[in-house]
Each structure stands twice: as C-alpha cells, then as structure tokens.
Amino acid sequence: MHTATIDDSAHHDEHPYGLMRWVTTTNHKDIGTLYLWFSFVMFLAAGSMAMLIRMELFQPGLQLVQPELFNQLTTMHGLLMIFGAIMPAFVGFANWQVPLMIGAPDMAFPRLNNWSFWLLPVAATLLIASLFVPGGAVAGGWTLYPPLFIQGGIAYDMAILAMHILGLSSIMGAINIITTILNMRAPGMTMMKMPMFVWTWLITAYLLVAVMPVLACAITMLLTDRHFGTHFFDAAGGGDPVLFQHIFWFFGHPEVYIMILPAFGIISTIIPTFSRKPLFGYVSMVIAVASIAVLSFIVWAHHMFSTGMPLGGQLFFMYSTMLIAVPTGVKVFNWLATLWRGSISFETPMLFSLAVVCLFTLGGFSGLVLGLVPVDIQLQDTYYVVAHFHYVLFSGAAMSIMAGVYYWLPKWTGHMYDETVGKWHFWLTTIAFNVTFFPMHFLGLAGMPRRIPDYAMQFEGFNSIASVGAIVLGLSQLLFLYCVVKCIRGGAAAGDRPWDGADSLEWTLSSPPPYHSFAVPPQVR
Amino acid sequence: MSTHDHPAYYLPPPSRWPIVGSIALLTLATGFILYLAKSAAGPWVMLAGCLILVRMLFGWFGNVVQESTAGQFDGQVDRSFRWGMVWFIFSEVMFFAGFFGALFYIRNIAVPGLADADLIWPGYPGGWPTAGPGLKESFNPMPAWGIPALNTVILLSSGATVTWAHWGLLAGRRWQIKLGLVLTLLLGAIFLVLQAYEYIHAEFTIRTGVYGATFFMLTGFHGVHVTLGALMLAVILGRVFAGHFTPRQHFAFEAVSWYWHFVDVVWLMLFVFVYWL
Known part of the structure; x- marks a missing residue:
C-alpha cells in the first residue's frame, strides 16, 4: 500500500540535552512522550484518590476521611482524570502518531505544540495546590455547578483559572492537530486514505476548538458571579443556576466524545492489525465518527432531565440521544465484521481492544438506559450513573490508551515489551475493573446516591466487593508502569514492523523513528 | 526523489x-x-x-x-498559518456564542420563568431589560440610537479602511497601506474612547441584575478584543514602516485584518441583540 521513505534524519536534529531538551523541545515525539508521562502521573494521582474513596466506602460509617475531604477527593478525582489523564494521553498519541501516520516531518506548529504541553503542569500545579489552601480543594463535583461553586473558598478560583489554562492548552493543541492533518499530509495521502486514527483525531480536534471556548465562557461567568457582582446564576438578579448546566453540558457532552473518539481510532487501528484484515467499512466508519460529532451538539440536556424542562425538550433530547446509538452501532458492527474470519492472534494490545469493544458497548447500553427520560429521572445521581461513565471512560477510553501504548511501544522504543507482564496487566485490569464497577449498576438501581461518604446498611455487600476490586485495579497499574519502564530500558529488538498485520506509514520507519519523522515526504499510492 | x-x-x-x-x-x-x-x-x-x-x-x-x-517559510508554512488563524477565529466565535447563548437563554427562558413563578416572586412582571425580581433596582438601559449607532458606523468604516490598506499592499502602494492602517487605528481608538464614555455615563452597573451582567460581559469582552486587535494593527503598522511585507508574502497583515473583521461582525451582533432589540 505504501512505499518506503528515504531516511534523511541528518536534517537539523541537534538539540540540548538533559532537562532543557524536554523544556525547549519542538519535536513532536518528545512532546508526545511528555504528554504521555504527564498523563500517567495524573492517572496515578487521581487513581490514588479513587482508591481512598473506595476504602472509605468499604463499609458504612465514616472510617478514613471526613465528608468534606471525601467531596474534595471525588471532585479532584474527576477533574484530574478527565483533564489531566485521559485528554493529555490522547493528545500524546496524536503527537506521536499523527505526523508518523500521515507522512509529515513534524506537527504544523512545533513551538505552539511545546506551549500546549507546558501549560498542563501549570494547571496541574494550581489544581493540586488547591488541596492545601484554607477551606480545602473544590468539592462541588467536577461539573462545577453553581450555587455550590459560587460559595466555595479560594480553591474554587484556583480551579477556575486552572480550567482556563487547560482550555487554552487544548485549543492550541487542537488547532495544531487540525492544521497538521489538513496541511501536512504526504503527497498522495488523500483524506479518504488517512488511517482511521487520524480521522478520529481530526474530528476530536474540531470538537475541542468548538467547545473548549464555551467552557471558558461558563467558568468566566462563575468567576464574575463569585467576585464581580454579576447575577448570571442567581435568580434574585434574573439569572438561573440551570443556565450554567446548559452551557456546561453544551461543552460537556462533546467533551464525552472528545474522550472516546480517539479511543475508537486506536481500536480501529489495532483490531485490523491482529485480525490481519483491512478495517471493515472504512467509509462508513468515517461517516459514523462525523455523525457522532454532529449529534454530540444536540443532546446536552439529557444530563439534566431532572431540572424540570418542558415535555417537548425532554422528548427532543431523548430521541436525539437514542440517535447516537446508530453511528456507534455502525462502529461496533464494523469492528466485529473486521474480526469475522480474520486470522486473529491475542497479543496484549488486541486483548485490550477486544475488552474495550465488549465493555464499552456495555457502557453504551447503560447510556441508552439513562437516555430514557423516565428511567433517568429515577436514576439521576445514583451509582448507576457512576457505573455507566466508568464503563465508557475506564473500559472505553483508559483501556484503549493502554491498548495503544502496548501497540506502539515497540515503534516508540525500538524494543518489544514483556508479553507475559502485559497479559497479567490485562487480565488483572479487566477482571478488577468489572469487580469494581459492575456491582455499581445494582447499587444504583437499588437507589444508592453518588457522592456520599456514608451509606445505608443494605448497600454494604456490593460496596465491599467494589472496594476490593478498586484496590486490585489500582495496584495492577503498577504492573503497567513496570512493563513500560522495562520496555524503554531494553528488550528484544522490535524491528521496523513487529506486527505483521500493520500497514500504516509509521511501520515503514525505523524503530524508534528518526528525530524528524519524515524529512522527505513518502509517496502514498 | x-x-x-x-x-x-x-x-x-x-x-x-x-x-x-x-x-x-x-x-x-x-x-x-x-x-x-x-x-x-x-x-x-x-x-x-x-x-x-x-x-x-x-x-x-x-x-x-x-x-x-x-x-x-514556503507556501506550505503559509497555508499552515492560514488554517491556524481560521481555527483560532472559530474558537473565538464559539467563545462569544457562549455568551450570546446565555443572553438568549436569560431573555427567553430564565426571566419569563421567574415572572411565572408567582409563589416565589409575587408581582415580578419579567420583561426586558430587567435587573431581576430580587434586586428592586430601577435603572435606565443603554439606548441604541446614540453612541452605539455611531460606534457601528465607526467600526464598519474601520473594516473598509483596513481592506483599502490591503488593496494598497497588494498593489505595492506603500503610502496607501500606511494611511489605511493609520485610519483604521484612529477609528478603532475613537470607538474605544466612545465605549469608555458610554461605560462611565451608564445609568447601571455590572451588578444591575442580568441586564447589567450580560451588557458588560458581552460589550466588555468585545472591547478587550478591539483593544487586542488595535495593538496587533499597531504592530503591523510598525512592521510596514520597517519595510516588511510584500504583495506576495504578508500573512501577518491578513491575519490581523481577518481578526479585525471578526471583531466587526461581533459588534454588529452586539448592536442588534444587546443594544437594539
């Protein structure tokens, strides 16, 4: 499909060494690595908070943390996982893979790329420092709802500014990715020849540019309501707290797809490789991703059915939500059809991908359940919702990230990872994940509310099971760390193309690839 | 190869x-x-x-x-800059869209809802402009057909002068670029001075309920963008005097003029939805 490229890596690849290499770098691979490590650190930090939450919930009563700290932990866990772990991990993949997969020498704006990354530690500093200020960290939930978010202390201002900086980083990163994809493709790489991963990131980046400014607008109004006397979310002045929810979820629902579309891209890359068949229904896949993106703008109010909206509004948002199941179903069907009669092998990336297909679909189904107005009003703010979004965010997004890391590690490091450790990591993660989150469906259906440190006696059994699962799930991630570090330090040589079903452009380069990926653009036929 | x-x-x-x-x-x-x-x-x-x-x-x-x-920079780098600026302006459009969305929601849903909630806010008539049911504040809204209408003319003319400067650049007439940019900057400065005058003499504040909040938030962010645009125009003018830009290569000029036109369009929306209707 693709011809090999001429390797011209001597082209101006001098750079400083040590810390300054990473601080001043304009190289897409260095920046991708920074993003991925940053994301992993945040994953461990936010994961530790989750383990603390689960330990508290192991049995009824207050054991380890007081309610104030519990609320701070749930809020910070959400914010750090979403904005610190999942999103930066996908941007890390985009940095590493998009130029490699479209045959470009680097990203379109290498310096801006550096800034997009180095804003993240600034925001993380503000967020994590807010744990230690008077009054403690933000405790109003990651959705930042007023009036709670208007009443809090200085940590709330720190969180708002951190979100502004994260938004700035995301917008600049997204503009860079869109420009790279639109303008830096190798000759012959037409839009409809781009690997699926690149397509999903093009559309994700579009969503980012469209909705991150809307989040900025919502939190700016929070800030002025807090300090400058505006009444956007105060009924006495003619405002409405529900207005915040509308604006937030206009950002928040596309944000959900921002966190899952690149995951779809990774899965759509890995499944064909290990089935040794081309992706089934490429064109329908592209159309499905695009329709999911378009639909994501008209479903936001399904997050707020219980705020009391007119019947017509409820029906509209319910049906538009149901509609999203159609393109998503197309994608799942195409993955299964790719597997059909494939010559399948079960290396760690493939195991993770297959688990994602099964478990994400389960999360999609519980999402459909929640999209039904009468059911949603029953289940609003219960553990059913917690189960649902962990099935899409952990077994959808996070496990796709793990799949992608195992899949591309040989290309990035030049070494094969340890397959045995990888498989242990996979099985422990998948089993512990289900032990943790599957019982939460039952808890939610039985009426256990989310965001509480204590609960009624009858919920104890499932909570204990979930807590045990969470501890195992958290600790198994240390295996992941071990496996990645071991692979970076050495291992069997990977060769240019360790997976025999892989056919995109990055496999035509050496492992690890030269400093400037494609100094001369490859010719794609 | x-x-x-x-x-x-x-x-x-x-x-x-x-x-x-x-x-x-x-x-x-x-x-x-x-x-x-x-x-x-x-x-x-x-x-x-x-x-x-x-x-x-x-x-x-x-x-x-x-x-x-x-x-x-070759042509491909130039195209990257163009895409980058286009998507940056799109993100700005979405930023203002969020605030306009808030304005429309408040006027069409929040305030009528409060007027209907007779048990909570008895006797609140709703309507626009309003400072809300709880503030008991009387104020005079900003009339559209005074300074704001004049400002509309000023900003629209500045869009014309920056385009005229661009024509000069394309034709290689340096005096026309300089004159066009100076005029644009002058018009932008007059706009900002008039806006400041309007703020100082406004018979309400940002604390005047949702009317004051939406008014100052929308016009304030617009004013910040005009100020930024004017600063960028000043930099471009300085570069013109330093002999930069050729009829073939002058993307920085174009980027700033795109930005200026974007600020123009936002003002038109402001004039219609914040001042007039």
Missing part, C-alpha cells in the same frame, strides 16, 4: 519562549488569585506576569518575523 523536489517544511529549533509563556501565565494566575483573596501583593504579581507575557510575545513573534523575513 531528492530533497529538492519537496522544499523542507520549516521546523523551528528548540525554543525557550513557550516555557517563558507558561511561567508568565502561572505568575499571572497566582497574582489574580492573590488579588481575589484581597492580598495587597496580588496586582504586583499580576503586573509581573503581564510583563513576562509581553516579553514572551515580543521574543516569540520576533523569532517568527525573523524567520519569515529570512525567507524560511
């Missing part, structure tokens, strides 16, 4: 400006938080952050200008 078939895309060497920018924003944010916490150090830390930011912008854009005048 040799390297000469495809002139290499310009890849900048490692740069220290992005990390300087990050330090600037961290300083600025810290200062702002201190200011909000009523610490006397706040404004000074903010000032330090701003100075670092300005230094970074001069350094970073200085690098880009040097690279451009050294002829290191």
Whole structure:
C-alpha cells in the first residue's frame, strides 16, 4: 500500500540535552512522550484518590476521611482524570502518531505544540495546590455547578483559572492537530486514505476548538458571579443556576466524545492489525465518527432531565440521544465484521481492544438506559450513573490508551515489551475493573446516591466487593508502569514492523523513528 | 526523489519562549488569585506576569518575523498559518456564542420563568431589560440610537479602511497601506474612547441584575478584543514602516485584518441583540 521513505534524519536534529531538551523541545515525539508521562502521573494521582474513596466506602460509617475531604477527593478525582489523564494521553498519541501516520516531518506548529504541553503542569500545579489552601480543594463535583461553586473558598478560583489554562492548552493543541492533518499530509495521502486514527483525531480536534471556548465562557461567568457582582446564576438578579448546566453540558457532552473518539481510532487501528484484515467499512466508519460529532451538539440536556424542562425538550433530547446509538452501532458492527474470519492472534494490545469493544458497548447500553427520560429521572445521581461513565471512560477510553501504548511501544522504543507482564496487566485490569464497577449498576438501581461518604446498611455487600476490586485495579497499574519502564530500558529488538498485520506509514520507519519523522515526504499510492 | 523536489517544511529549533509563556501565565494566575483573596501583593504579581507575557510575545513573534523575513517559510508554512488563524477565529466565535447563548437563554427562558413563578416572586412582571425580581433596582438601559449607532458606523468604516490598506499592499502602494492602517487605528481608538464614555455615563452597573451582567460581559469582552486587535494593527503598522511585507508574502497583515473583521461582525451582533432589540 505504501512505499518506503528515504531516511534523511541528518536534517537539523541537534538539540540540548538533559532537562532543557524536554523544556525547549519542538519535536513532536518528545512532546508526545511528555504528554504521555504527564498523563500517567495524573492517572496515578487521581487513581490514588479513587482508591481512598473506595476504602472509605468499604463499609458504612465514616472510617478514613471526613465528608468534606471525601467531596474534595471525588471532585479532584474527576477533574484530574478527565483533564489531566485521559485528554493529555490522547493528545500524546496524536503527537506521536499523527505526523508518523500521515507522512509529515513534524506537527504544523512545533513551538505552539511545546506551549500546549507546558501549560498542563501549570494547571496541574494550581489544581493540586488547591488541596492545601484554607477551606480545602473544590468539592462541588467536577461539573462545577453553581450555587455550590459560587460559595466555595479560594480553591474554587484556583480551579477556575486552572480550567482556563487547560482550555487554552487544548485549543492550541487542537488547532495544531487540525492544521497538521489538513496541511501536512504526504503527497498522495488523500483524506479518504488517512488511517482511521487520524480521522478520529481530526474530528476530536474540531470538537475541542468548538467547545473548549464555551467552557471558558461558563467558568468566566462563575468567576464574575463569585467576585464581580454579576447575577448570571442567581435568580434574585434574573439569572438561573440551570443556565450554567446548559452551557456546561453544551461543552460537556462533546467533551464525552472528545474522550472516546480517539479511543475508537486506536481500536480501529489495532483490531485490523491482529485480525490481519483491512478495517471493515472504512467509509462508513468515517461517516459514523462525523455523525457522532454532529449529534454530540444536540443532546446536552439529557444530563439534566431532572431540572424540570418542558415535555417537548425532554422528548427532543431523548430521541436525539437514542440517535447516537446508530453511528456507534455502525462502529461496533464494523469492528466485529473486521474480526469475522480474520486470522486473529491475542497479543496484549488486541486483548485490550477486544475488552474495550465488549465493555464499552456495555457502557453504551447503560447510556441508552439513562437516555430514557423516565428511567433517568429515577436514576439521576445514583451509582448507576457512576457505573455507566466508568464503563465508557475506564473500559472505553483508559483501556484503549493502554491498548495503544502496548501497540506502539515497540515503534516508540525500538524494543518489544514483556508479553507475559502485559497479559497479567490485562487480565488483572479487566477482571478488577468489572469487580469494581459492575456491582455499581445494582447499587444504583437499588437507589444508592453518588457522592456520599456514608451509606445505608443494605448497600454494604456490593460496596465491599467494589472496594476490593478498586484496590486490585489500582495496584495492577503498577504492573503497567513496570512493563513500560522495562520496555524503554531494553528488550528484544522490535524491528521496523513487529506486527505483521500493520500497514500504516509509521511501520515503514525505523524503530524508534528518526528525530524528524519524515524529512522527505513518502509517496502514498 | 531528492530533497529538492519537496522544499523542507520549516521546523523551528528548540525554543525557550513557550516555557517563558507558561511561567508568565502561572505568575499571572497566582497574582489574580492573590488579588481575589484581597492580598495587597496580588496586582504586583499580576503586573509581573503581564510583563513576562509581553516579553514572551515580543521574543516569540520576533523569532517568527525573523524567520519569515529570512525567507524560511514556503507556501506550505503559509497555508499552515492560514488554517491556524481560521481555527483560532472559530474558537473565538464559539467563545462569544457562549455568551450570546446565555443572553438568549436569560431573555427567553430564565426571566419569563421567574415572572411565572408567582409563589416565589409575587408581582415580578419579567420583561426586558430587567435587573431581576430580587434586586428592586430601577435603572435606565443603554439606548441604541446614540453612541452605539455611531460606534457601528465607526467600526464598519474601520473594516473598509483596513481592506483599502490591503488593496494598497497588494498593489505595492506603500503610502496607501500606511494611511489605511493609520485610519483604521484612529477609528478603532475613537470607538474605544466612545465605549469608555458610554461605560462611565451608564445609568447601571455590572451588578444591575442580568441586564447589567450580560451588557458588560458581552460589550466588555468585545472591547478587550478591539483593544487586542488595535495593538496587533499597531504592530503591523510598525512592521510596514520597517519595510516588511510584500504583495506576495504578508500573512501577518491578513491575519490581523481577518481578526479585525471578526471583531466587526461581533459588534454588529452586539448592536442588534444587546443594544437594539
């Protein structure tokens, strides 16, 4: 499909060494690595908070943390996982893979790329420092709802500014990715020849540019309501707290797809490789991703059915939500059809991908359940919702990230990872994940509310099971760390193309690839 | 295939400006938080952050200008800049769309809802403009057909003068670029002065319920964008005097004029939905 490229890596690849290499770098691979490590650190930090939450919930009563700290932990866990772990991990993949997969020498704006990354530690500093200020960290939930978010202390201002900086980083990163994809493709790489991963990131980046400014607008109004006397979310002045929810979820629902579309891209890359068949229904896949993106703008109010909206509004948002199941179903069907009669092998990336297909679909189904107005009003703010979004965010997004890391590690490091450790990591993660989150469906259906440190006696059994699962799930991630570090330090040589079903452009380069990926653009036929 | 078939895309060497920018924003944010916490150090830390930011912008854009005048950018780099600016302006459009969305929601849903809620706010008639049911404040809204209408004419003319300057650039008439830009800058400055006059003499404040909040938020952010646009125009004017830009290569000029037109269009929306209707 693709011809090999001429390797011209001597082209101006001098750079400083040590810390300054990473601080001043304009190289897409260095920046991708920074993003991925940053994301992993945040994953461990936010994961530790989750383990603390689960330990508290192991049995009824207050054991380890007081309610104030519990609320701070749930809020910070959400914010750090979403904005610190999942999103930066996908941007890390985009940095590493998009130029490699479209045959470009680097990203379109290498310096801006550096800034997009180095804003993240600034925001993380503000967020994590807010744990230690008077009054403690933000405790109003990651959705930042007023009036709670208007009443809090200085940590709330720190969180708002951190979100502004994260938004700035995301917008600049997204503009860079869109420009790279639109303008830096190798000759012959037409839009409809781009690997699926690149397509999903093009559309994700579009969503980012469209909705991150809307989040900025919502939190700016929070800030002025807090300090400058505006009444956007105060009924006495003619405002409405529900207005915040509308604006937030206009950002928040596309944000959900921002966190899952690149995951779809990774899965759509890995499944064909290990089935040794081309992706089934490429064109329908592209159309499905695009329709999911378009639909994501008209479903936001399904997050707020219980705020009391007119019947017509409820029906509209319910049906538009149901509609999203159609393109998503197309994608799942195409993955299964790719597997059909494939010559399948079960290396760690493939195991993770297959688990994602099964478990994400389960999360999609519980999402459909929640999209039904009468059911949603029953289940609003219960553990059913917690189960649902962990099935899409952990077994959808996070496990796709793990799949992608195992899949591309040989290309990035030049070494094969340890397959045995990888498989242990996979099985422990998948089993512990289900032990943790599957019982939460039952808890939610039985009426256990989310965001509480204590609960009624009858919920104890499932909570204990979930807590045990969470501890195992958290600790198994240390295996992941071990496996990645071991692979970076050495291992069997990977060769240019360790997976025999892989056919995109990055496999035509050496492992690890030269400093400037494609100094001369490859010719794609 | 040799390297000469495809002139290499310009890849900048490692740069220290992005990390300087990050330090600037961290300083600025810290200062702002201190200011909000009523610490006397706040404004000074903010000032330090701003100075670092300005230094970074001069350094970073200085690098880009040097690279451009050294002829290191080919057509592909130029296209990247164009895409980048287009999507940046799109993100700005979405930012204002959020505030306009809030305005429409407040006028069409929130306020009528409060007027209907007779048990909670008895006797609140709703309608627009309003300071809300709980503030008991009487105020005079900003009339559309005074300064705002004049400002509309001024800003629209400035869009025309910047285009006229662009025609001069394309035709190689340097005097026309300079005159066009100076006129644009003058009109922008007059707009800002009139806007400041309007703010000072407004018979309500940002605390005047949702009317004051939406008015000052929307026109305020627009004013900030006009100020930024004017600063960028001033930089472009300086570069014209320094002999930069050719009829073939002048994307910085175009980017700023796109931005200026965007600010124009936002003003038209403001005039219709904030002042007039």
